Amino acid sequence: MENMIEVRHLCFEYEENQPIIQDVSFTIQKGQFVAILGHNGSGKSTIAKLLIGLLEKKSGEIIVAGTPLTQETFYDIRHDIGIVFQNPDNQFIGATVRDDIAFGLENKCVPPEEMDAIIDSFSKRVGMYDFLDHEPSKLSGGQKQRVAIAGILAMAPKILILDEATSMLDPRGKKEINELVKKLRQESDMTVISITHDIDEALQSDQVILLNQGKVEKMGPSDEILRDKETLLRLGLNVPFAYMVSERLKKDGYLDQIEIRQERLVDQLCQFVSKK
Numbered sequence: 482m483e484n485m486i487e488v489r490h491l492c493f494e495y496e497e498n499q500p501i502i503q504d505v506s507f508t509i510q511k512g513q514f515v516a517i518l519g520h521n522g523s524g525k526s527t528i529a530k531l532l533i534g535l536l537e538k539k540s541g542e543i544i545v546a547g548t549p550l551t552q553e554t555f556y557d558i559r560h561d562i563g564i565v566f567q568n569p570d571n572q573f574i575g576a577t578v579r580d581d582i583a584f585g586l587e588n589k590c591v592p593p594e595e596m597d598a599i600i601d602s603f604s605k606r607v608g609m610y611d612f613l614d615h616e617p618s619k620l621s622g623g624q625k626q627r628v629a630i631a632g633i634l635a636m637a638p639k640i641l642i643l644d645e646a647t648s649m650l651d652p653r654g655k656k657e658i659n660e661l662v663k664k665l666r667q668e669s670d671m672t673v674i675s676i677t678h679d680i681d682e683a684l685q686s687d688q689v690i691l692l693n694q695g696k697v698e699k700m701g702p703s704d705e706i707l708r709d710k711e712t713l714l715r716l717g718l719n720v721p722f723a724y725m726v727s728e729r730l731k732k733d734g735y736l737d738q739i740e741i742r743q744e745r746l747v748d749q750l751c752q753f754v755s756k757k
């Protein structure tokens with residue numbers, strides 16, 4: 482397994498003597514899908530900004546694909562990372578949706594004759610093809626998020642960071658984007674970091690890094706972390722929806738074990754019914 486991102490003893494403060502990120506260490510392997518999960522203000526977006534060099538660390542190390550992130554390597558590393566920020570209003574440059582997606586591709590030196598096909602394809606994949614000539618500022622929050630995601634995915638980044646990037650989408654929209662990211666991962670071995678406080682969103686990931694007040698509280702496989710009810714509730718998070726349902730069903734004798742994934746819960750119930 483190849484390490485894509487290594488973070489070692491990372492510390493950061495916005496104001497002197499007010500530590501925000503405190504001795505954070507983790508490793509993300511190539512092709513992995515990792516969720517950074519934590520309550521509001523736990524430092525998730527700050528970590529994302531540190532990873533792309535938008536904020537400068539106080540101490541510690543960030544190594545991307547074997548290269549330490551420094552002022553000299555910043556530009557090359559940024560090239561490999563696509564980030565969709567939390568607030569879609571701050572990420573548009575173009576006068577139209579088409580110009581906006583094109584801007585990122587121009588920066589990546591994609592030949593102009595290939596550009597239209599890429600823009601058409603990704604705008605279709607996020608359901609925004611009919612809006613290519615619209616002004617980004619006049620779109621709804623969810624539509625802006627779709628365009629921001631299309632713009633980043635069109636650039637085929639090696640690492641994709643989604644910072645609450647689907648927070649304004651309805652459940653169906655979230656599902657569509659999740660499916661799209663899943664498909665692109667299968668096609669390209671893209672490494673994905675999904676930043677969220679939505680536990681059901683974190684279920685998509687292989688690994689979870691659980692943050693609490695700027696420190697790593699726990700990390701490990703999502704199946705393990707997302708069933709740790711005591712820790713999740715203590716950190717002000719929810720348990721997965723399937724957990725709540727299966728806890729009740731187990732209490733009433735309909736299930737033998739707690740499930741955190743809805744598909745597994747349905748399987749278990751079907752087995753129970755067929756045994757009857």
Ligand SMILES: Nc1ncnc2c1ncn2[C@@H]1O[C@H](COP(=O)(O)OP(=O)(O)OP(=O)(O)O)[C@@H](O)[C@H]1O
Pocket residue numbers: 495496501519520521522523524525526527528567678
């Ligand atoms: N520009 C800033 N200047 C000073 N403090 C900041 C700044 N940005 C964030 N903070 C503080 O840093 C801490 C971490 O903020 P951050 O935005 O990283 O949290 P988050 O986990 O992304 O939260 P949310 O879930 O609300 O997006 C918070 O206490 C916040 O008040």
Ligand SMILES: [Mg+2]
Pocket residue numbers: 525526527567644
């Ligand atoms: Mg945030």
